Amino acid sequence: MKDIDAKVLSSDVLAEGLIRIILHAPEIACEAKPGQFIHMLVPDNAHVLRRPISLMAMDAAAGTLTLAIQPKGRGTQMICSLKEGDTVKCLGPLGAGFDGKGAQTIYFVGGGVGVAPICGAMDGFATESSCAFFGFRTKNHVYGMTQAPCRVVAVSDDGSIGERALVTKPLLEAIEQKRPDLIMACGPTPMLAAVQKIANDMDIPCQLSLEERMGCGIGACLGCNVKINLPDGTWTYKRVCKDGPVFDSKEVAFGG
Amino acid sequence: MADLSLNLCGVQMKNPIIAASGTFGFGREYDELYDISALGGISVKGLCLGGRMGNPPSRLTETPSGMLNCVGLQNPGIESFIENDLPWLLSKDVAVIANFFGTSIENYCQAAEAFANTGVHMLEMNISCPNVHDGGVAFGVKPESVYEITKAVKAHSRQPLIVKLTPNVSDITENALAAQEAGADAISLINTLTGIAVDVHKRRMILANNTGGLSGPAVRPVALRMVWQCAKKVSIPIIGLGGIETGEDAAAFMLCGAQAVQVGTANFTDPFACPRIARELGEYCDAQKIGNPQEIVGTLKSY
Numbered sequence A: 001m002k003d004i005d006a007k008v009l010s011s012d013v014l015a016e017g018l019i020r021i022i023l024h025a026p027e028i029a030c031e032a033k034p035g036q037f038i039h040m041l042v043p044d045n046a047h048v049l050r051r052p053i054s055l056m057a058m059d060a061a062a063g064t065l066t067l068a069i070q071p072k073g074r075g076t077q078m079i080c081s082l083k084e085g086d087t088v089k090c091l092g093p094l095g096a097g098f099d100g101k102g103a104q105t106i107y108f109v110g111g112g113v114g115v116a117p118i119c120g121a122m123d124g125f126a127t128e129s130s131c132a133f134f135g136f137r138t139k140n141h142v143y144g145m146t147q148a149p150c151r152v153v154a155v156s157d158d159g160s161i162g163e164r165a166l167v168t169k170p171l172l173e174a175i176e177q178k179r180p181d182l183i184m185a186c187g188p189t190p191m192l193a194a195v196q197k198i199a200n201d202m203d204i205p206c207q208l209s210l211e212e213r214m215g216c217g218i219g220a221c222l223g224c225n226v227k228i229n230l231p232d233g234t235w236t237y238k239r240v241c242k243d244g245p246v247f248d249s250k251e252v253a254f255g256g
Numbered sequence B: 001m002a003d004l005s006l007n008l009c010g011v012q013m014k015n016p017i018i019a020a021s022g023t024f025g026f027g028r029e030y031d032e033l034y035d036i037s038a039l040g041g042i043s044v045k046g047l048c049l050g051g052r053m054g055n056p057p058s059r060l061t062e063t064p065s066g067m068l069n070c071v072g073l074q075n076p077g078i079e080s081f082i083e084n085d086l087p088w089l090l091s092k093d094v095a096v097i098a099n100f101f102g103t104s105i106e107n108y109c110q111a112a113e114a115f116a117n118t119g120v121h122m123l124e125m126n127i128s129c130p131n132v133h134d135g136g137v138a139f140g141v142k143p144e145s146v147y148e149i150t151k152a153v154k155a156h157s158r159q160p161l162i163v164k165l166t167p168n169v170s171d172i173t174e175n176a177l178a179a180q181e182a183g184a185d186a187i188s189l190i191n192t193l194t195g196i197a198v199d200v201h202k203r204r205m206i207l208a209n210n211t212g213g214l215s216g217p218a219v220r221p222v223a224l225r226m227v228w229q230c231a232k233k234v235s236i237p238i239i240g241l242g243g244i245e246t247g248e249d250a251a252a253f254m255l256c257g258a259q260a261v262q263v264g265t266a267n268f269t270d271p272f273a274c275p276r277i278a279r280e281l282g283e284y285c286d287a288q289k290i291g292n293p294q295e296i297v298g299t300l301k302s303y
């Protein structure tokens, strides 16, 4: 974990409403693992909280990190306005990422901006028999498909790419064909909850990457806690920034 | 290079920079970034007997130049802290301030007593908690109540007792005086200011607890004013906090009358904020030709 001035090597439009930023951050890239994130200072000195952003790709040799950022509110808009040559304070790598656990067949599930960390997970863990399922709003929102290390099935909300369906439809069809050893997922909460239900009902090991508002980003403030089920039927709070963002699907208690 | 050291209520500290309760855990996470022995002190996450689960998420959100939190005093309990975290903290060269709270006066007294035979250097009593026996009004709101709880807890404290004052009151100086009269060794101020945040699109509250505590630079002018007013009334040491981000901010609190300062929200913006502020305070002193920042405490020229 380091807090560094990362240099912006490039910034371009990855898809509709999504900016790709490549950072020169060798101290972070050399330690980073799929599913981890960085805590980025908003580059205007007007925001007291940093913004957590996942790693879409990391290259230890080149010392680079690739991010895909959706300009949502003020903070991410400012980050997305960074230009080549600018620097931005980044703390990372943070959190506990995905764990391949030596699985032979992994099904990856990504929705919207959640496809970004799944791309990182695919680079780290995809095998020939693995497959990814991506859900996008329209064909204009598509990214992460071209250099994928395994087969990718895309669906969309309007049918402009792939089927007009939720990503769980092709996922279920694929599971019927061949049961995977592991599922990794990141995306909007309704999608994660649907994937969780499928995995838990079928007793397939599954890892979900969660989001919560963050303060410190390193496990000190307990600001990012979410409810986690314990094996004995009770529950506890765990920190998305330190114990997660990736959790076992059996642990996650959606809806408070 | 200025000497930043001080003696606060009999406790020697290398500098007047203390990490604020709730923003720094028990120091372990920040120690992964730098040796926390660089700080004067650490006020640990608010503790109570038996521990507490805290509030459901979302627990925080950003606001203009600040943030709101409703973590809800989640903590593993004084017992767990003493067993699992304190030995490690005491191995560091830093003053350990046990921030604690309770549910009743008796419970507060028991909490203070639980630290009796530990190496904890000071106690910091958070009285911003609701008193169930007083219709849920916080212990720290009415001066009589501040007096009563401070008097009782002081009798059960082995270490110097700091009373942490809430700013959500009509006249904070009355409460500062009440704490002093009841035997407090020092006061710290300010705790967070109560606020809310509204999601207009969903037409609902952002924080799951509805209300939260405002902190960060947005509260700094209010905190400075309160420290300045209290310093004119009490003679016990004051620890100032609220939105401190730089060494100059720390100096401003000291000019207003604080002997030491705490740094909270700034740790989130810059994880190295505490050691940086200590360094910057030294630079400020050098530039101002001050040997030790204690020389400027309460020397603010006013109109």
Ligand SMILES: Cc1cc2nc3c(=O)[nH]c(=O)nc-3n(C[C@H](O)[C@H](O)[C@H](O)COP(=O)(O)OP(=O)(O)OC[C@H]3O[C@@H](n4cnc5c(N)ncnc54)[C@H](O)[C@@H]3O)c2cc1C
Pocket (backbone or CB within 6 Å): A037, A049, A050, A051, A052, A053, A054, A055, A067, A068, A069, A070, A071, A072, A073, A074, A075, A076, A077, A113, A116, A117, A210, A211, A212, A213, A214, A240, A245, B061, B062
């Ligand atoms: C582990 C993790 C990884 C993430 N990875 C990515 C990514 O790769 N690409 C991407 O575009 N977005 C990602 N997000 C979401 C991103 O952090 C938020 O969109 C962003 O913080 C919103 O900030 P803002 O200033 O634009 O919005 P505002 O609504 O103005 O933010 C106000 C406050 O709320 C917080 N906040 C608002 N929405 C979220 C959210 N969904 N998650 C966490 N905090 C939020 C902000 O950090 C800020 O403190 C990730 C979130 C987490 C927790």
Ligand SMILES: Cc1cc2nc3c(=O)[nH]c(=O)nc-3n(C[C@H](O)[C@H](O)[C@H](O)COP(=O)(O)O)c2cc1C
Pocket (backbone or CB within 6 Å): A215, A221, A223, B020, B021, B022, B023, B045, B046, B047, B069, B071, B073, B099, B126, B164, B190, B191, B192, B214, B215, B216, B217, B219, B241, B242, B243, B244, B262, B263, B264, B265, B266
């Ligand atoms: C996330 C968070 C948790 C906090 N928890 C506590 C606590 O447990 N006990 C306490 O006395 N104050 C707590 N506080 C208040 C701070 O210690 C401090 O009084 C306040 O944040 C003002 O300082 P700042 O502006 O430097 O953050 C908390 C503040 C924040 C932001």
Ligand code: FES
Pocket (backbone or CB within 6 Å): A213, A214, A215, A216, A217, A218, A219, A220, A221, A222, A223, A224, A225, A239, A240, A241, A242
């Ligand atoms: S953001 Fe502080 S504990 Fe997770």
